[in-house]
Amino acid sequence: MGIELKQPDSAHLPHTNGSSGTLPERSSPTGIAVLIVGGGVAGLLAGLECWRQGHERWPDMAKENDRISYEMWISWHKINGDLISGPAPFRPNAQKKDGPEGPNTLQTAKIYRHSRPTMHKMLADQVERVGLTVEYGKHVTQYQEDPDSSKAYVILENNEKIEADLVVAADGIGSKSYSITLGRQVPARPTGFSIYRALLPIDQALVDPVIDEKFPLLENGMSSTQLWMGIESWSNKVGPEVVLQTTATIDGWPDFADRLIKATAKDQIHDFKLMWREPQPCWVSPGGRVVQIGDAAHSFLPSSGNGATQGMEDAVSLAACLRLAGKDNVPWATRVHNKLRFERVSCLQMLGVLNHEMRNRSANADASQTKPIGILGSWIWKHDPEHYAIENYEKALRHLTSGSEFLNTNVPPGHVYQPWTIDEILKAKETGREIVLDGDWD
Numbered sequence: 001m002g003i004e005l006k007q008p009d010s011a012h013l014p015h016t017n018g019s020s021g022t023l024p025e026r027s028s029p030t031g032i033a034v035l036i037v038g039g040g041v042a043g044l045l046a047g048l049e050c051w052r053q054g055h056e057r058w059p060d061m062a063k064e065n066d067r068i069s070y071e072m073w074i075s076w077h078k079i080n081g082d083l084i085s086g087p088a089p090f091r092p093n094a095q096k097k098d099g100p101e102g103p104n105t106l107q108t109a110k111i112y113r114h115s116r117p118t119m120h121k122m123l124a125d126q127v128e129r130v131g132l133t134v135e136y137g138k139h140v141t142q143y144q145e146d147p148d149s150s151k152a153y154v155i156l157e158n159n160e161k162i163e164a165d166l167v168v169a170a171d172g173i174g175s176k177s178y179s180i181t182l183g184r185q186v187p188a189r190p191t192g193f194s195i196y197r198a199l200l201p202i203d204q205a206l207v208d209p210v211i212d213e214k215f216p217l218l219e220n221g222m223s224s225t226q227l228w229m230g231i232e233s234w235s236n237k238v239g240p241e242v243v244l245q246t247t248a249t250i251d252g253w254p255d256f257a258d259r260l261i262k263a264t265a266k267d268q269i270h271d272f273k274l275m276w277r278e279p280q281p282c283w284v285s286p287g288g289r290v291v292q293i294g295d296a297a298h299s300f301l302p303s304s305g306n307g308a309t310q311g312m313e314d315a316v317s318l319a320a321c322l323r324l325a326g327k328d329n330v331p332w333a334t335r336v337h338n339k340l341r342f343e344r345v346s347c348l349q350m351l352g353v354l355n356h357e358m359r360n361r362s363a364n365a366d367a368s369q370t371k372p373i374g375i376l377g378s379w380i381w382k383h384d385p386e387h388y389a390i391e392n393y394e395k396a397l398r399h400l401t402s403g404s405e406f407l408n409t410n411v412p413p414g415h416v417y418q419p420w421t422i423d424e425i426l427k428a429k430e431t432g433r434e435i436v437l438d439g440d441w442d
């Protein structure tokens, strides 16, 4: 559960990105007609990146991103609210190297923390500004392709058929595209965990002096996110009374946390059932004209902190591969993209499971002995998927066409990728066997 109140005012500034500013310089069009199903972050960024594909990135979105995001301070708590550690800035692992601040200095990167609607709006505004056509209210029931005509299709609920050179399935965890990529639907499995999420006006919560006292602004004026570990129980709206029934069953759950829940408006709490799906190595249809990205290709536990990020990396990588391949080689672009991305994503999925375990263990340990952690190594946050696609496209293509050796380098340094399954991990957990990670994950 993540609880954050009292955000600084700068997080609530109005948006301007949709109406003014500078667009990046565009490469000459590839002529590839791309149809994207799904307007989540992966789908929206895929549209923008297919539009751009020049050297310049998104100057205005970078500025807007700085404005709407904020640095996250985080404190870790047990399920009864007891502090384990923090609050402290949430930063990726610092590394000593030569940089602008001198030789062998500590380098860190900023972690951008966003409100989801604000980030989504930034992308949607930019999509509107570059003039991409977005059609709302169309429900895809089927994906098809015809290698002879070099076309892919989606079939809508009303039986309308829409064609393109490439169809990108960015339709999230319940994607209808598995029948064409894997030959069968692969439903996501419940993890047994769930997260209640709600957004409520700060003033509404802080009228209660007890809540006001428990969720103060930091001395530096920043807000702090409290992460409470111990329970984590798609998107079903429930009222405070349902959540209170759950919290009533938790030993030591404090009254002030219930007061915060009661301050939430009726039916405004989302009950997110956390789902997972075995890592699926094949994201591409046999003819290469339908490709999955984002949650449609891979599901993450929130403890990876990477689901949306990897969906966005997919979008950047796919657009770069399409540019490198050109219109005559769309199926190779999708296969190379799949090759470049799967192992990295699968490592990050595994990390979510391990982080989750570590946090649960920390929550049950003595607070004085424990420092809750999550791995956030530089191989995760320093990766540039566009650069990686440009560097590796030809090598990966040769590997796929003639079997020459190719090893991905966007995984933890020194790690040799081994396929894994959720059941194996659950079994290891049951039998108390430690999962040993080879290579440098942190």
Ligand SMILES: Cc1cc2nc3c(=O)[nH]c(=O)nc-3n(C[C@H](O)[C@H](O)[C@H](O)COP(=O)(O)OP(=O)(O)OC[C@H]3O[C@@H](n4cnc5c(N)ncnc54)[C@H](O)[C@@H]3O)c2cc1C
Pocket (backbone or CB within 6 Å): 037, 038, 039, 040, 041, 042, 043, 138, 139, 140, 141, 170, 171, 172, 173, 174, 175, 176, 195, 272, 293, 294, 295, 296, 300, 302, 305, 306, 307, 308, 309, 310, 311
């Ligand atoms: C509790 C929680 C915490 C998380 N925390 C983080 C975090 O800290 N960092 C991070 O990076 N990620 C995080 N994630 C993950 C992140 O939210 C998702 O990975 C990301 O939103 C997926 O984006 P997407 O574009 O792939 O899919 P979605 O956002 O699911 O978008 C799919 C789109 O497809 C549309 N669609 C679905 N079916 C159809 C259809 N049949 N026809 C037409 N359209 C369709 C939907 O309406 C939707 O617009 C978290 C997730 C949860 C649940």
